Amino acid sequence: MAADADGGPHPDGTANGADAGSVYPPPTNPMVTALLTDMYQITMAYAYWKAGKHEEPSVFDLLFRKSPFGGEYTVFAGLEECIRYAANFRFTPADLAYLRTVLPSTTEPGFFDYLAALDARAVRIEAIAEGSVVFPRVPLMRVEGPLLVCQLLETVFLTLVNFASLVATNAARHRAVAGPDKTLLEFGLRRAQGPDGGISASRYAFLGGFDATSNVEAGRLFGIPVRGTHAHAFVSSFLSLADLPERSLPRADGTRCDDFVSLVQGKLRQLKETPAVAGWFGETNESELAAFISYAQAFPRAFLALVDTYDVIRSGLPNFVAVALGLAECGYRALGVRLDSGDLAYQSKEARKLFRGVEAAFHVPGFGSIGVTASNDINESTLEALNKQGHEIDTFGIGTHLVTCYAQPALGCVYKLVEVRGQPRIKLSADIDKVTIPGKKRPFRLYGKEGVALVDLLVGDDEPPPRAGERILCRHPFLESKRAYVAPQRVEPLYHLYWAGDKTGKGVQPLPALAALKEQCKQELAAMRSDHLRALNPTPYKVSVTARLYNFIHDLWLNEAPVGELA
Amino acid sequence: MAADADGGPHPDGTANGADAGSVYPPPTNPMVTALLTDMYQITMAYAYWKAGKHEEPSVFDLLFRKSPFGGEYTVFAGLEECIRYAANFRFTPADLAYLRTVLPSTTEPGFFDYLAALDARAVRIEAIAEGSVVFPRVPLMRVEGPLLVCQLLETVFLTLVNFASLVATNAARHRAVAGPDKTLLEFGLRRAQGPDGGISASRYAFLGGFDATSNVEAGRLFGIPVRGTHAHAFVSSFLSLADLPERSLPRADGTRCDDFVSLVQGKLRQLKETPAVAGWFGETNESELAAFISYAQAFPRAFLALVDTYDVIRSGLPNFVAVALGLAECGYRALGVRLDSGDLAYQSKEARKLFRGVEAAFHVPGFGSIGVTASNDINESTLEALNKQGHEIDTFGIGTHLVTCYAQPALGCVYKLVEVRGQPRIKLSADIDKVTIPGKKRPFRLYGKEGVALVDLLVGDDEPPPRAGERILCRHPFLESKRAYVAPQRVEPLYHLYWAGDKTGKGVQPLPALAALKEQCKQELAAMRSDHLRALNPTPYKVSVTARLYNFIHDLWLNEAPVGELA
Incomplete structure (x- = not known):
């Protein structure tokens, strides 16, 4: 079953429903x-x-030539959307009316009739599983069918795969640097490249290893946990404690604390007089204290305060602690603080020191381990630098750099014709990286001991698949001298059939839910050797072809390439 | 009248219609x-x-702090979408049902009732005209109204303005380098950050100075001219001249050329024997010739051929010329060639040389000025380099770098509370650039002789507007010593009222059509001194405040900022 296939209306509430x-x-x-x-x-x-070529059998490969961000791997994402697109591909009468206005008036009417009846039922799509770790030159998708309709799928397939895979890869890289124990939140909607740049980023960042998003619509559409507390505007919207219309707070046990405001003010006074935290602060900002109390009254079980509106150390942290101690006395546990400017490593360590001092001085168990969230322009390098310095941050909120893929904002997937009417086609180029591997072939992943991936092998469709235990010659597709024998412990075919024209989904691989794709990604990354994944000077992962495919490529290449003449 | 306000269904065909x-x-x-x-x-x-604060009168400013791409100006875009959002802002029952699942179970039901009835009729939005040239710190939009609803508009307003303005600016910069006479085509959909990253990029690149897009949906939605010919796949889908089912071509005069294929083959032979072009090539690729003939048969009046599938100089160009000569003999004028790899300057000059040689040798008037389009990974620097080398390119197709804003993929607009309940609010920061200018104020642009913009001046709402001919003290908002007297020839208020709660659009500025925004942008750029606009070391444009606003800011700043203690 495809995801979201419960027969309900399209989750965005439009009338754009499926058959x-x-x-x-x-x-x-x-x-x-x-x-x-x-x-x-x-x-x-x-x-x-x-030219009467529209129904000619054709094969297109969708692939990329270089992994992004200076890395050696990519996380494949966007497949489900491609399959949904293919399954619903139709020109509406309004579409055709528009096309009539942009094609020459001499365009034959029969063409529009043809388009009006066209769908993608004659197309067959095999692909690597979404969420997989993938490598340059291995086609992620193989699209077979009538030339015209396969050609028409190109642009959207590229648009859907390029950004999805880029963000998923970016998220996986941030996760790798942050480590498995940190909570990673995607906070990028406002800086994203348009509304669905934001929505897609939330979805594929979750796939690549993030835990939650600030994006409510993405939460609704994809079931991603949503997170959020308050902004600076909330803090500065309060002028003083006189802004609080309500002084009480219901305790966790159902009784009522009649004057929570005075309780907190008392805690603040006590704090100032406590040797363990003495000298931290003088007067804290009262409007900030009012904002924190108000937020705690609204969310006593989810109190997380942004502490840098005035001064983190002298005002934000002590105000937070006072409210958190008040909450503790009412039976609640504060979630923590958010740091959004300045030296995050230093501030987080100071915060931790304060929280531990308070735990000891006020005898509030667990207070020392209250959460610290950081969220100011964080990227891979910042995370790396924080790790080196040492810090006490539990949760990172990452926006701009994650969602716009700031370090490299585009992935260069291409969609190449590799066979037409049974004839292999090759795209030549002076740049070897741009030469495509012609003909129908399928990729296998060969695993060694302990389940580690050794090499991806492209095998011609007319060849027997590689088998575990066999000694297999793996050749670089273009460089004659690069070759190696591999005797894999396990061989995994990378292609699965995802679309064969049947909208009931019979006989094809189901499209897993987002949580399953996230798990797929995690497991695939775990099966890679760490030197392929590291940020600095990663080892390239080998992508090879069989000896037979190697010869086939090179015969065709010599045949098609013009012979130069030195003059 | 707002654009698209003809009462028809929403152009994307969904049921998401307006009231x-x-x-x-x-x-x-x-x-x-x-x-x-x-x-x-x-x-x-x-x-x-x-806290009972939801209806408190508030004022938010939307602004950015630094222009993108190392430049000193930004083109403001995205306003129309913001106003459409405000005018249609509502929580649906489905929205509220979802919110109930993500807020704590203790959330009071009255809150959801409040949201169910909420709209943005009480909000008032003044803004700078879309398509204007704008500068850091000058708020692009001022959003006034009840605190809660103004706060709720923040994220979408930022998402809609950030990317739109970034792309429009990027397009304007590309136009500036390319010069006014080149044709600029946006080709970025496949590399865009998701589907509407592509659609938005097409729209705002047009606003910023591009001439057309490859994106058909953007063409339909916004009336942008669409352009496109064929890809490498088209060329490689042909195997030989035997693939052509039809040899004839209707001539422009209505008669028929019975064997267009032979005509073209004859031209190719003639070409080889022509002294002016002799030595260019030996055998050209026959499948490429077949593809070109076929494309010419489909589009005799719009023949533009991609000439780099095999070899530009030895195959693509001569094949193109043969077909173009055939077309000329049938009464048509070929549009030109597209170069998509290699040394574009060199190839374009060779192409021009060939076309001129052919014009002379074959006596085809105008053949020498046939179009040359280039489209391989072009950006501002490539354009600059091509200008320096000299080239013969008329049209540039620009994709990845334009639509993903590769050089800087995010603009950092923020949305800051500057007043609540009539009290000015200031956001302090250790970084002066991040300090916001508090209170209600409005920007004016002061022009000097010859209509050149001199300075933008922020004036408190309680102050009289500046007047032409008056000597006005303009102060840097934060640096005491930076100030100057200006006696403007002309003063232009930058704010216009765009939304005051009335969906009929009465009493507010209409939202101009895209073509008018494009013209606005062009005129505003023409009114700027060129040193503010240049790519290398541009002069910063001055943004100032009045003496009174300066004092107001600094009094508030001293009042709010904590006094440090040196220990």
Whole structure:
């Protein structure tokens, strides 16, 4: 069963629903239609149709040539959306009316009739599982079927895979640096590249290893946990304690603390007189204290305060502690503080010192381990630097750098014709990295001892699949001298069939829920050798072809490449 | 009248329509709902409501602190979408049902009732005109109204303005380097950050100075001209001339050329024997020739060929010329070639040389000025380098670098509370750039001789507006010694009222069509001194405050900032 296949309306509430009986809802973003494409797909479609080539059997590979962020791996994401797109691919009458206005008036009417009846039922899509760790040159998806319709899927498939995979990879890299025990929150919506840049980032950051998002709509659409407390505006909207209309707080045991405000003020006075924390502060900001009390009254079980509106050390932290001690006396445990500017390592250590001092002095068990969240322009390098300095942060809120993939804002997936009418096609280039591997082939992952991935091997469709225990010659696709024998302990075929034209989803791989994709990603990363994954000078993971495929490529290459003439 | 206000259904075909009588359709992307926000907006909303602060009059400024791409200016975009969002802002019952699941079970039911009835009719939005050239610290929008609802608009407003302004600025910068006479095409959909990253990029790149897009959906939604021809896959889908089912071509005069294929083959032979172009090539690739002929048959009036599938100089260009000569003989004028790899300057010059040689040798007037389009990973620096080397390119297709804003993929707009209950609020920071200017104020642009913009001046709402001819003291908002007298020839108030709660649009500034915004941008750029706009070491444009506002800021600052103690 496809995700979201419970037959309900499309989760975004639009009328853009799927066919009855289909397990494939339309793409999440209703703007992803047959017209969301490059104009040259339409002009090519007409030229194919005019030349009678539109139904020619064809095979396209979708692949990338270099992993992002200077790394050696990529997390594949976006597949579910591609399959939903294929399953719902149609030109509406309104689409065709628009196309009539942008194609020449000489365009034959039969072409529009053809498009009106077109869908992707004749297309077959095999792909690597979403959430997998993948490598350059190994096609992530193989799209087979009539030339014209396969061509028309290109742009959206690239748009859906490029950004999804980029964000998932970025998230996995942030997770790797932060370590498995930290809580990672995606906070990027406001800085994202448009509304669904934000929504997609929330979704695929979760897939790649984040724990939650601030994005409420992404929470609703994908079931991602949502998190959030308050901003500086909340703090500065209070002028003084006189702004608090209510002084009481219901205790956790159901009784009532009639004057929570005075309780907190008392705690603040006590704090000042406590040797363990003496000298920290003089007068704290009263409007900040009012804001914290008010927030605690609204969320006594989820009190997390942003402490840098005025001065973290002299005002924010002591105000927080006073409210947290008041809450403790009423039977609640404060969640913690959020730091959003300045020296996060130093501030977090000071906060921890204070919390521990308070635990000892006030005898509040667990107070020393109250949470510290940090959220100011954090990226991979900041995390690395914080790790080196030492810090006491439990939770990171990461926005801009994560969601816009600041370090490299685009992944360069391409979609290449590798076979037409049974004939292999090769795209030549002066740059070896841009030469495509022609013909129908499928990838296998070969594992060694202890379940570690050794190499990905591309095997021609006309060859027998590799088998565990066999000694297999793995060749670099282009460089003659690079080759090695491998005797894998286990061989895993990387392709699964995801679309064969049947909207009931029969006979194809189901599309797993987001949580399962997240788990897939985690397990795949765990099966990689750590030197392939490290941020600094990672070892390239080997992608090879069989000896037979190697010869096939090179025969074709020599055949197609023009012979130069030195003059 | 707002754009798209013709009362028809929402152009994306969803049921997400506007109210009857409203001139404000919903945001373009149906995913832009009340839930597209940060969770902390919702938790703050509850805390405001609990504290009885939800209706307190408040003023928020939306501003950025630094122009992107190392430049000194920014093009403001995204306003129309913000106003459409405000005009249609509502929580649906489904939204509220979801919020009930993510807020604590102790949340009072009255809060959800309040949200159910909430809209933005009590909000008032003044803003700088969309398409304007804007500068750091000058608030682009001023949002006034009840605290809770103004707070709830924050995240979407930032999401809508940040990326739109970033792309528009990026486009304007590319236009500045390319010069006014080149044709600039946006080709970025496949590399964009998700589907509406692509759609937004197409829209705002057009606003910022591009001429057309490859993105068909953006063409339909916004009336942007769409452009496109064919890809490498089209060329490699042909195996030989035997692939052409049709040899004829209707001539421009209505008669028929029965064997266009032979005509082109003849031209190719003639070319080889022509002294002016002799030595260029031996055998050209036959499958490429077949593809070009086929494309010309489909688009005889719009023949533009991608010439780098095999070898630009030895195959692509001569094949193109043969087909173009054939077309000329049939009464058509070929549009040109597209170069997509290699040394674009060199190839374009070779192409021009060939076209001119052919014009002379074959007596085809205008052949020498046939178009050359280039489209391989182009950005500001590439354009700059091409200008220096000299080239013969007429049209640039720009994708990745434009649409993902590769050089700086995020703009950092913020949304700051500057007044509540009539009291000015200031956000302090150790970093002067992050200190906000408190209170209600409005910006004016002061122009000197010849209509050149001299300075932007922020004036307190309680002060008289500056007047042309007056000698006005303009002070740096934070640095005491920076100040200057200005006697402007002309004073332009930058704010206009765009939303005052009335969906019929009465009494407020209309939202201009995209073409008008594009023109606004062009004119504003023309009114700037060129040293503010240049790419290398641009002169900062001055943003000032009045003497009175200066004193007001500094009194408040001293009042709020804690006094340090040296120990």
